[in-house]
Amino acid sequence: MLGYWHKEALSEEMLKPGFLPGERILCSNDWFKMDEEGFLYFLGRNDDIIKTRGEKVSPVEIENIIYKIEGVKEVAVIGIPDEIMGESIVAFVTNYPNSDLVEKDIQKECASRLENFMVPQKIYFLDEMPKSTNGKIDKKILKSTVVK
8 A cells, every 4th residue: 555645644644664664554543452373353443433233333423413312412422342243332421401311212313313233232321421631521431431
């Protein structure tokens, strides 16, 4: 691979120097573990993309649908490891006061607007989202609450 077409900065970011002079190695942003026999097992991605049922899913696309549901204050969507699907889609939601939303309401709305493989398998309701120092929702903390 020579690089990304007319995207020199992206090429520099994704194509890392190899061991041989002039060699460049593609950095896929995937995390794997290797067993004793050299087999690789997918653990997750360095970016937010969720890989489920052989499909790549943008959490932002799902979040945008859930944000449109009346009563939703904040939402974060992550992928968690799943032996069968690769990753399972999980949504964390905070509601406005007096909202009576339940998991099935959100799943039903997602099912009406998204492909079946993009509908969150589980939805957790929180009183408050964990935030990083810059005020963004901290998805690493959310993931650690469901992945043990």
